[in-house]
Amino acid sequence: MDAMTGAVTDARTDAAETVSDTMRERFASVTSRLLDEDPRLAVVLAEIGRDGFADAARRHPDRVVNVGIREQLLIGVGGGLALTGLRPVLHTFASFLVERPFEQVKLDFGHQGVGGVLVSAGGSYDWPSGGFTHMAPGDVGLLDTLDGWTVHVPGHPDEAETLLRRAAAAGDDKVYVRLSVQVNEAPRPVDGVRFLTLREGRGGVVVAVGPMLDNVLAATGGMDVTVLYATTVRPFDTATLRAAIGTGGAAKVAIVEPYLAGTSTRFANEALEDLPHRVVGLGVGRQELRRYGGIDEHLAGHGLDPHSLRERIAGFLGR
Amino acid sequence: MTHATSTAIAAPSGFAELPYLMGLMTGDEKHGPAATSTLDALWVLYDRVLRVSPATATHPGRDRFLLSKGHGPMAYYAVLAAKGFFPADWLPGFGGYDSPLGHHPDRRLVPGAEIGSGSLGHGLPLGVGTALGLRAQGRTEPAVWVLIGDAELDEGSNHEALAYAGATGLDRLHTLVIDNSSATHGRPGGIAARFEAAGWSVATVDGRNHEALYEAFSAPHPGRPHAVVARVEPKDA
Numbered sequence: 001m002d003a004m005t006g007a008v009t010d011a012r013t014d015a016a017e018t019v020s021d022t023m024r025e026r027f028a029s030v031t032s033r034l035l036d037e038d039p040r041l042a043v044v045l046a047e048i049g050r051d052g053f054a055d056a057a058r059r060h061p062d063r064v065v066n067v068g069i070r071e072q073l074l075i076g077v078g079g080g081l082a083l084t085g086l087r088p089v090l091h092t093f094a095s096f097l098v099e100r101p102f103e104q105v106k107l108d109f110g111h112q113g114v115g116g117v118l119v120s121a122g123g124s125y126d127w128p129s130g131g132f133t134h135m136a137p138g139d140v141g142l143l144d145t146l147d148g149w150t151v152h153v154p155g156h157p158d159e160a161e162t163l164l165r166r167a168a169a170a171g172d173d174k175v176y177v178r179l180s181v182q183v184n185e186a187p188r189p190v191d192g193v194r195f196l197t198l199r200e201g202r203g204g205v206v207v208a209v210g211p212m213l214d215n216v217l218a219a220t221g222g223m224d225v226t227v228l229y230a231t232t233v234r235p236f237d238t239a240t241l242r243a244a245i246g247t248g249g250a251a252k253v254a255i256v257e258p259y260l261a262g263t264s265t266r267f268a269n270e271a272l273e274d275l276p277h278r279v280v281g282l283g284v285g286r287q288e289l290r291r292y293g294g295i296d297e298h299l300a301g302h303g304l305d306p307h308s309l310r311e312r313i314a315g316f317l318g319r
Numbered sequence: 320m321t322h323a324t325s326t327a328i329a330a331p332s333g334f335a336e337l338p339y340l341m342g343l344m345t346g347d348e349k350h351g352p353a354a355t356s357t358l359d360a361l362w363v364l365y366d367r368v369l370r371v372s373p374a375t376a377t378h379p380g381r382d383r384f385l386l387s388k389g390h391g392p393m394a395y396y397a398v399l400a401a402k403g404f405f406p407a408d409w410l411p412g413f414g415g416y417d418s419p420l421g422h423h424p425d426r427r428l429v430p431g432a433e434i435g436s437g438s439l440g441h442g443l444p445l446g447v448g449t450a451l452g453l454r455a456q457g458r459t460e461p462a463v464w465v466l467i468g469d470a471e472l473d474e475g476s477n478h479e480a481l482a483y484a485g486a487t488g489l490d491r492l493h494t495l496v497i498d499n500s501s502a503t504h505g506r507p508g509g510i511a512a513r514f515e516a517a518g519w520s521v522a523t524v525d526g527r528n529h530e531a532l533y534e535a536f537s538a539p540h541p542g543r544p545h546a547v548v549a550r551v552e553p554k555d556a
Binding site (some may be wrong): 042044062063065067068070072073075076077078079080081082083084085086088103104107108111112113 | 456476483
């Protein structure tokens with residue numbers, strides 16, 4: 001697999017006898033079609049991902065803009081486009097979309113009072129051999145310091161398409177869509193608002209975010225727990241979480257996220273503030289592993305492989 | 320703390336009245352060069368160049384003026400009040416909790432302000448996006464003007480924007496640099512040279528000479544963005 005180009009050889013869609021595309025490829029194809037349909041949409045790139053938009057750029061030279069390797073300008077241009085009434089869609093790796101130009105995200109969208117869609121690639125460690133410079137486990141946590149960002153974390157290219165279409169059509173909302181090469185085997189019918197209830201049990205609630213679902217399902221096999229699937233994490237679906245909490249005893253909630261561990265713990269605590277409860281946040285650790293290798297090795301390195309997850313979730317629920 | 324009074328203050332509309340309007344904010348009718356470094360250039364722009372008025376302040380086809388250097392906005396507020404974008408009796412509240420007029424402008428609070436600024440280096444990238452957005456909607460008439468300070472050019476984001484705008488010939492974009500020699504590591508001629516190297520049309524003028532400013536603002540620059548470097552008294556002179 002080559003995470004730089006997003007090319008993936010994947011046999012997981014054998015049943016449908018189709019060749020699966022990546023989330024990034026789906027982003028380019030879907031957004032290119034949306035550019036044809038919606039004159040308000042504009043795409044801004046900073047070199048990364050430009051090949052996927054080559055045809056769209058020929059059809060819409062004024063609405064597909066590549067600013068070069070200039071990420072402060074990437075965000076500022078997005079804010080400027082929005083000031084004229086367009087709906088900008090900005091794309092690069094998460095490290096360079098959210099972390100490097102964070103003050104531009106804060107001011108050129110939030111403070112100016114305009115909206116746009118930030119679509120990231122690379123996630124926490126989509127390209128492990130690229131090292132820590134291309135890892136952004138803190139992206140969602142950073143956006144949590146700002147007001148009003150919707151955050152979608154799809155776990156499958158089909159879900160990415162649904163959420164990208166929803167984001168493009170979301171008026172002047174500020175929306176972050178976190179694409180990854182980490183995917184689940186099958187898509188779920190996500191709606192861009194609610195968590196889905198995939199299993200029901202009495203021993204606790206496990207919330208799996210986006211690409212963590214398959215590992216969570218494997219880890220909790222045979223356990224008497226409810227499994228919720230979250231692909232839209234901001235706003236946090238308080239109602240579904242509360243409905244999943246049974247009556248009697250203290251609620252137990254484990255949240256398994258593909259980014260920084262504990263990012264959503266505060267939101268679960270606030271959802272349950274009037275009830276006795278315990279929450280554990282599992283995700284990517286803060287400490288750099290300083291390892292290259294593959295995604296599965298990094299998942300294991302952060303205790304997010306099915307075996308580690310089963311031990312950690314069972315340990316938490318059994319306490 | 321001062322409060323906006325309910326007594327209407329008549330808005331004078333000439334350049335000579337601007338010190339009076341600034342005095343409503345500062346309680347001082349005589350201002351040093353730093354407070355007025357932008358005053359002449361702003362006045363000439365709003366009085367003779369920009370096609371925008373209170374009646375067209377939200378019109379899609381208006382010219383845009385983006386004050387990137389948000390520090391010391393008294394001259395900007397005075398010009399906007401003189402031109403009727405908001406009542407002059409807002410001015411005495413300057414900086415107060417209930418006032419829309421902060422020490423850095425907020426576009427959500429100030430009629431006529433195209434951007435909120437204060438953090439340096441945001442206006443030029445926003446201006447590039449504004450020019451691109453207007454072009455994408457077929458609006459080739461409106462001009463986009465961004466005011467920055469010479470020391471503000473220290474911020475790297477400006478260089479991302481000016482390099483891109485020059486290379487792509489974004490000719491509806493204009494930058495007004497108020498040069499009061501406030502950059503610690505600036506050098507004479509350095510500002511114009513940077514814009515020229517990036518492919519901009521550049522004029523350097525006396526920032527107190529209204530005719531020279533008007534001529535520089537109005538100079539044709541086909542196929543290239545245009546920068547006007549307006550030199551005024553050194554900040555620390």
